[in-house]
Amino acid sequence: MSFETVFEPFSDIYSLSISNFTKLSLGNSVELRKMYIQIIPTENYVLMQYNEGIDFFESDFETLIRNVPIKDILSLEVYNDLVYILYSNVTTYLSINSPILTYETNLNNQCNMMTFCMNYLICGDDDTISYYICIDTSCSFILSINTFNFLKIQITSLTSSYISSKNDCNIYILSYYIDLYILSFVKTLNNQIYADNLHVHIINPAYKIYATSLQLYAFSISSMTVYSFEMANDTTIYFNDMINRFHFLENFVYISTLNNQLIIVDGLEMVFRMVYLDIQLSDNCYYSSSWFIGNFSNTGIICSNETGYFLTNYHSFCPQQNTSTPCDVPFMLEFSIDYPADVDNYFYLYNVTFWATSQMQSVPLYVAFELLIFGQVIHYTESFSKTDISIYYDTGIDLTDILDGFTGNNLTFMLDINGHILSPQESENSPLNILPNVLQINNFTSEYEIDSIACIDNTPYIFIYDINSNLIFLNSSDFNETTQQMNVIGNISLSSFQKNLICASFQYISTKETSFLIAAICVWSYNFPYYWQSIANITENSNAYFITLFQINFKFELDFAKAFQLPFQPSQLKAISDDTVKLTILVVDYTINTIDSTYKNNRLYRAEFIWENTTLHLENQEIIDMFSLNLSSLYIYSIDGYYNKHMHIVIADKWNGVLILYYDYYYLETRVKYSIPSVDDPIYTVGVSxxxxxxxxxSGILATYALYNGEPVFSSNRYPFAHNTRISTIPSFITLNDFYSPQFLIYSVIYDRQGFYLRLANLEGTALNFLISDIEFSSSRNACMGSCPISAVFINETSFAFVYNMFDVKYYYINNYKLQVPIMTESEYKKMKEKWIHTNFTFRVIGLNENNNVTTGYYNLEILEYKKTGSDDYSTPIWIFPIISIGILIILIITVKLIYKIIFRRRAVIVVRNIDMITEDSIMSINSY
Incomplete structure (x- = not known):
C-alpha cells in the first residue's frame, strides 16, 4: 500500500509540506566483477558469493581483499563476523573464513544444514544432529544425536533461537514436513534426550523453518506461516507464486519467487497488513540480500546489462534494529509560519486528502487539520486611530486603547519616548506611565521558615504554619502603610499542646457559622529507653503519624483538635469538602521500592468524615493501592478530588496518566472510573474545578478536560511558549481563583531546570495570550526540588498570595495593563519639564516577551499648561498678599459703617416725627377729659 496527498501547499500566513511516503528509495549502484549469487555487507567487509567460491571486499564494494575458491557449497552462514560454509567433497567439510584466513575441518558426521546458538554450531543431515563449540576459527566436536527417545526422525530443516532470560537456546527440528520438535540446547548437552524435554507439535506442511528472536517461520512451496514460540497461534500468508529463496533481516522476510517477484513481509504485522512491498523485478535482475547501515536498511538488487553486472542499493526506514513491534514508515507533515506577525488566530483549519492505494483499489481519506498556534510571538493590530494628542497637565488621559492591540504570552511593555527606552519602573516624572497587570500590594516576613500557607474562604484572612509550630493568621486587607507588612490577627502555638508534635501541609476545609475547619498531617516523635545485653540507657526513636483536624473560631482560638492515626508515613495531603457536612481527607504515602526498579508503587489513604456543629466523627476509611484498583502499578505524583453524588478522586500517576476514581457506596470500595493515558510526557500535577x-x-503543558456526564473530554492544550528557555515542572500544585467559574489558574514551572516560577494563566485566554505572567517563586535552586507544598492560594477572585524563599508571604493583585498620561500638579508638571526639557513628545509602545518584540506606530503628545494674562508675566511678591487682604478688610469696614449710618439716620427722623405726634394727641386728650 502507498499514500499520496492532495492539498494546497501555501496560504497567506503558513505553508504545509508533506514527506513522500516511500518504502524503498533508490540509492547508489556499484559495478561488479562477475555474476554473484548473493552479496552480504557486514560491519568490516563485504562478502560476495559466486558458484565456485567467495570474495572478500572492502566496504566500498570495489577493493578486493581476498578470494576463497570453494565448490559444491551446501550452506553458507555469516555469524560473529565469520563466514561458515558447509561443502561436500565425498564427505562434508566446514570452512571457516575471514578476510585474512581460512580454517577447514572435516566434520564427524555428514551435514547439509546448520544453525548457531551462542558459541555453538548445530548441524544436521537426514537423521543426525551434531554439536560443535566454536571459538574464533576453531570448532571442536561435542556430541551427535540420531535417536529421540528411541524414535527415528527424518530431518527436513533445522533452526534455533536464543532465550536470553534462560541463557539457553531452543533447537527447532522439522521432520517429515509436518512434525516440529523443540528441545533445550542446555539439557541436550547435559542429559540424554527424553520425552520430558522434547516437545512435539504438528504444523502446516513446510519444507523450511527459520527462527528469529521473537517468532518461528515455516515455509511451504507458496505460503509462509508465522508461529509464536509458545505455538499458541499462527498466521499464514499465501503467495501467487512459488518461493525460490528467502532472506531475513530482523523480522522482515525478503522472498524472491520463481517469476522474479520480490515480496517483503513484516512478520510482526497483522495478516492483512503483512505484505510491506511487492515488486516485480526485471528479467535481467534478481534479489541479492538486505542489511543495516545506521538507522536504515538496505536492499541489494543485482542486474546485468551489455557491459556486465552491477549492484543497486535501495534504502528503507523499515525494518529497524532490535525492535519488537511492527514497523511504520514515518509520514511527516510540517507546518511552517511564514509571517508570524500576521497570525491573528490561535488555530487554523487545513484540509488534506490522503489517497491510500494498493494493487486492487484507491481509497480517499479526508482529513481536516487543526493548526494550533502555541503563542510564541507577540502580535499587534492598530486599535487607536488618533495620532496627535493634546491635553492639559492637570487633566490626564487614559490611552489604554493603544495597548489593546497587543496579543502575546507573558507580555510586558516598554515606552519609547523621544528616543529614550523606558521600562514601567522608570516612568517617574515622565509624561506617560504604564501600570502593571500583576501588582504586589503587601507582604509578611516570618521569623521562622514557613511550611504551609492557606486562606479562609470568603474572608481576607491568610494563615501560615512555620517550623516553630506557630499557626499565624494574617489579614491581607489590613497592613502597615509604610512597611506594607500585613497585620497578625491571631497566633496559635501548637507546641504548647504537645512538644513533640510536628505538623505540615495545612489546608482549609470548610466554614460553619463562627468556626472553620483545617487539616494537617502530623508526626509525634518520642524516645524510649531500653535495656539490651547488659547495656543500660539505650534509647530509640519512634514516630507515629496522624491526620489532625483543627476547629478554630473567628477569634482565632482553638475550639478542638482531633487526631486519627495513619497506617504509613505520609508524603502529601488533600482535603475535599462537599459544602455540606461531608469532607474527605486523602493522604499519599512515600514510595515503596520493590525488587524490580521498573515498578515503584505507593498507597492512598482515604478517610471520610461528618462535621456537624462541634462534632466530628469518622464515617469510613480505606487503603487504596494497585491491588485494590486491579492495576499493575500505582505511582502517585499528585491528587485532587470533588464530590458529584459520589466522592471522586483524581490522580496523576506515573504509568497510567490520569486516573479518575470514585467511591462506590454500595460496594463500599473505591474503583477506577476513567483514565487519561499520557504518552512520553508524564502528567505531574492535577487540579479540579x-x-x-x-x-x-x-514538559509544562497545561491541558484541560471537560466533564460531560462525569466523563473527561479533552478541551485544550496550552503549551510552554518560550523558544530559548526550556520549560518543565515537578509534581506540585494547581490553584484556581474560583471552584465554579475559574478565570485564573496558578501552577509551577521551572526555567532551564533551575529557576522556579509561578505561572499565572488566564483560562479565558486563547493560546495566543493565556499566560499573564511568570512570577519568581524562589531565587534558590534547591528550594523546591522533589516536590512543592501548596504554596500559592487565591484570597479572592483577583488576588493571591504565596510563600517566597520560604520566609516571605507576598500578596499580589491581578489587573489589566493601563497606559495613561497622569494627572499632574503644577509642581509635578515642572519636574517633568525639568527632566524632559520639552512638553511635546513623540512616543511609541513596545510589547515584548522572551521570544520577540513588536512596536506600535508613533504618536505625538503635547501636554499643555493654562494661558497667562499680560500681568501674569510678572511674578507677584509674597508680601503683597497680606496687604491686599488688609486693604479688602478696611474697605469692608468702611462700607459697613456707611451703610449703618445711612440706615440709622433715616430711622431717627421717623422716630422724632412720631414723638411730636404723640405729644399733640396727648394734650388734646387731657383737655377733653
Whole structure:
C-alpha cells in the first residue's frame, strides 16, 4: 500500500509540506566483477558469493581483499563476523573464513544444514544432529544425536533461537514436513534426550523453518506461516507464486519467487497488513540480500546489462534494529509560519486528502487539520486611530486603547519616548506611565521558615504554619502603610499542646457559622529507653503519624483538635469538602521500592468524615493501592478530588496518566472510573474545578478536560511558549481563583531546570495570550526540588498570595495593563519639564516577551499648561498678599459703617416725627377729659 496527498501547499500566513511516503528509495549502484549469487555487507567487509567460491571486499564494494575458491557449497552462514560454509567433497567439510584466513575441518558426521546458538554450531543431515563449540576459527566436536527417545526422525530443516532470560537456546527440528520438535540446547548437552524435554507439535506442511528472536517461520512451496514460540497461534500468508529463496533481516522476510517477484513481509504485522512491498523485478535482475547501515536498511538488487553486472542499493526506514513491534514508515507533515506577525488566530483549519492505494483499489481519506498556534510571538493590530494628542497637565488621559492591540504570552511593555527606552519602573516624572497587570500590594516576613500557607474562604484572612509550630493568621486587607507588612490577627502555638508534635501541609476545609475547619498531617516523635545485653540507657526513636483536624473560631482560638492515626508515613495531603457536612481527607504515602526498579508503587489513604456543629466523627476509611484498583502499578505524583453524588478522586500517576476514581457506596470500595493515558510526557500535577480537570505534564503543558456526564473530554492544550528557555515542572500544585467559574489558574514551572516560577494563566485566554505572567517563586535552586507544598492560594477572585524563599508571604493583585498620561500638579508638571526639557513628545509602545518584540506606530503628545494674562508675566511678591487682604478688610469696614449710618439716620427722623405726634394727641386728650 502507498499514500499520496492532495492539498494546497501555501496560504497567506503558513505553508504545509508533506514527506513522500516511500518504502524503498533508490540509492547508489556499484559495478561488479562477475555474476554473484548473493552479496552480504557486514560491519568490516563485504562478502560476495559466486558458484565456485567467495570474495572478500572492502566496504566500498570495489577493493578486493581476498578470494576463497570453494565448490559444491551446501550452506553458507555469516555469524560473529565469520563466514561458515558447509561443502561436500565425498564427505562434508566446514570452512571457516575471514578476510585474512581460512580454517577447514572435516566434520564427524555428514551435514547439509546448520544453525548457531551462542558459541555453538548445530548441524544436521537426514537423521543426525551434531554439536560443535566454536571459538574464533576453531570448532571442536561435542556430541551427535540420531535417536529421540528411541524414535527415528527424518530431518527436513533445522533452526534455533536464543532465550536470553534462560541463557539457553531452543533447537527447532522439522521432520517429515509436518512434525516440529523443540528441545533445550542446555539439557541436550547435559542429559540424554527424553520425552520430558522434547516437545512435539504438528504444523502446516513446510519444507523450511527459520527462527528469529521473537517468532518461528515455516515455509511451504507458496505460503509462509508465522508461529509464536509458545505455538499458541499462527498466521499464514499465501503467495501467487512459488518461493525460490528467502532472506531475513530482523523480522522482515525478503522472498524472491520463481517469476522474479520480490515480496517483503513484516512478520510482526497483522495478516492483512503483512505484505510491506511487492515488486516485480526485471528479467535481467534478481534479489541479492538486505542489511543495516545506521538507522536504515538496505536492499541489494543485482542486474546485468551489455557491459556486465552491477549492484543497486535501495534504502528503507523499515525494518529497524532490535525492535519488537511492527514497523511504520514515518509520514511527516510540517507546518511552517511564514509571517508570524500576521497570525491573528490561535488555530487554523487545513484540509488534506490522503489517497491510500494498493494493487486492487484507491481509497480517499479526508482529513481536516487543526493548526494550533502555541503563542510564541507577540502580535499587534492598530486599535487607536488618533495620532496627535493634546491635553492639559492637570487633566490626564487614559490611552489604554493603544495597548489593546497587543496579543502575546507573558507580555510586558516598554515606552519609547523621544528616543529614550523606558521600562514601567522608570516612568517617574515622565509624561506617560504604564501600570502593571500583576501588582504586589503587601507582604509578611516570618521569623521562622514557613511550611504551609492557606486562606479562609470568603474572608481576607491568610494563615501560615512555620517550623516553630506557630499557626499565624494574617489579614491581607489590613497592613502597615509604610512597611506594607500585613497585620497578625491571631497566633496559635501548637507546641504548647504537645512538644513533640510536628505538623505540615495545612489546608482549609470548610466554614460553619463562627468556626472553620483545617487539616494537617502530623508526626509525634518520642524516645524510649531500653535495656539490651547488659547495656543500660539505650534509647530509640519512634514516630507515629496522624491526620489532625483543627476547629478554630473567628477569634482565632482553638475550639478542638482531633487526631486519627495513619497506617504509613505520609508524603502529601488533600482535603475535599462537599459544602455540606461531608469532607474527605486523602493522604499519599512515600514510595515503596520493590525488587524490580521498573515498578515503584505507593498507597492512598482515604478517610471520610461528618462535621456537624462541634462534632466530628469518622464515617469510613480505606487503603487504596494497585491491588485494590486491579492495576499493575500505582505511582502517585499528585491528587485532587470533588464530590458529584459520589466522592471522586483524581490522580496523576506515573504509568497510567490520569486516573479518575470514585467511591462506590454500595460496594463500599473505591474503583477506577476513567483514565487519561499520557504518552512520553508524564502528567505531574492535577487540579479540579466544577466539571473541569486540569493537568500539567513534565514538559509544562497545561491541558484541560471537560466533564460531560462525569466523563473527561479533552478541551485544550496550552503549551510552554518560550523558544530559548526550556520549560518543565515537578509534581506540585494547581490553584484556581474560583471552584465554579475559574478565570485564573496558578501552577509551577521551572526555567532551564533551575529557576522556579509561578505561572499565572488566564483560562479565558486563547493560546495566543493565556499566560499573564511568570512570577519568581524562589531565587534558590534547591528550594523546591522533589516536590512543592501548596504554596500559592487565591484570597479572592483577583488576588493571591504565596510563600517566597520560604520566609516571605507576598500578596499580589491581578489587573489589566493601563497606559495613561497622569494627572499632574503644577509642581509635578515642572519636574517633568525639568527632566524632559520639552512638553511635546513623540512616543511609541513596545510589547515584548522572551521570544520577540513588536512596536506600535508613533504618536505625538503635547501636554499643555493654562494661558497667562499680560500681568501674569510678572511674578507677584509674597508680601503683597497680606496687604491686599488688609486693604479688602478696611474697605469692608468702611462700607459697613456707611451703610449703618445711612440706615440709622433715616430711622431717627421717623422716630422724632412720631414723638411730636404723640405729644399733640396727648394734650388734646387731657383737655377733653
Amino acid at each position: 466544577y466539571k473541569m480537570i486540569y493537568t500539567v505534564s513534565k
